[in-house]
Amino acid sequence: MIRTLLLLLLTLLIAVTASLHLGVHIYGPATVWQALFGGADGSSEIIIRTLRLPRTLNAILTGAALSLSGLFMQAVTRNPLAEPGLLGVNAGAAFAVACGLVLLGVVSIAGIGLLAIAGALAAAALVFGLSGALGPAAGPTGILLVGVTVTAMLASLTQLFLLIDETALETLLFWLSGGFADRPLALLWIGLGALFIAFIGAAALATSIDALQLDDQSASGIGVDVARTRLSALTLSALLSAGAVAMSGPVAFLGLIAPHITRRLMPMRPGFLALALLAMLTGAIIAVLADILARLIVAPGEAPIGAVLAFVGVPFLIHLLRAKRMRGVNV
Template structure:
């Protein structure tokens, strides 16, 4: 555990340093150091301090938030495929922001955050309510199918709003594509606040979530309120996803990939609290490296962050589905 933690911290440090150096213009260590040491106002100082540093911080916070959100969902649903993007939470937050902009015009930063959180919570309630109504006979992938359906419906409604409202289209088109660049810095306070609340919640819920590794009856037998634990955990997952959407727009696959990678970094099966720390660091690393690739692979342009993550996320999802199928047939 300690070795994995140290490895992830060092990797994240390398990723952050690389993010400050790499881009359309590659700067040497001396240039980056002088930017922060002297506080100058030359072109490279402006690029590093006002463009690359904020987007790097955005990537770290978004990656940590989405990965912890995915871990919450996977743990309390016992579904390794659970992820905020695949379960419609991101789409719900985006739909709420687009609808609010179309109805009320210009939105403040606080309003964007509130609408994103409300939309994420509503989408989460809808997905888990529908999957619960279908009953356990739908199997462990039932919630995923419901989530994908709800996400597709909300995405279609969001596109309809943007087609009917040109102002909303111009304002939100770049934001809805997902990314860490050119985002208002105050939004980081919203995402950072959601992350702090969720980390505190993870520490508080960790013993109960560890008990959910048993079946519900056994967990209830040792004093765990299963329904309340699931409700609180899923609410925290939705708040995390909403904060991430407010900062960076809809970003998928990090919440799916990071928890699985974190689990494989330790030989022993860690408790939820320790796994949450490893997962957040893993998600932050994935987000920062994905952001670096987005700048470089089509330079001097910039690739959508969603496309970069899909190159890893889609094969990873297929691998998980195939592995799960093989386990079910006993291969």
């Protein structure tokens, strides 16, 4: 555990260092140091201090938040394919942003971020309410089925709004593509707050979530309130996803792949709290590396972060589906 933690911290430090140095223009260590600590105001210093540093911090927080969100979902639903988008969070955020653009004329990134948070949390609350109406007979995967249904409905409504006002399409597409660049620093405090609350929640729920890895009946037999634990964990997952969506827009696959990569780094399965800490670091590393690739692969342009992550996420998802099929287990 300690060895893996140190390895991940070192890898994150290397990734952050590379992020500050690499891009359309590659800067040396002396230039980066002068930009961060020398207070100079040259063009290179401005690029490093006002563009690369904020987007790197954004990538760290978004990656950590989505990874922990996915870990919560996979743990309490016992479904390895669960990820934040299945709660309807991304679709709810997109619908709220579309409403804001068409009905209220909101075009600022900060305004879009606040609309995204409201829409994400409202969609998650709708999913929780509908799944609760199904009762315990729906099982741990019932909420995922409800989430897929709500996601499809909200996506259709979003398309309808865009047909009503096509001028909003360009702004919405910029936000829907996801990314870590050109985002207000003030939104990072939202993500940081969500991450802090969720990690405290992970510490409080860790023992109960570990018990849920058996089955609901066994967990109930040792005194775990299964329904309360699951609802609390999924609420924290929704909060993390809303914070990430506000910071960076919808970023796909991070919440799916980071928890699985983290588990594969451990020779023995740790408790949920230790796994949560390692997953946050893993998600941050993946996000920073993906952001570096987005700058380089189509330079001097920049690839959408979602497209970069899809190159890893889609094959990984296919691998998980094949593994589940070979074991004869339903997802």
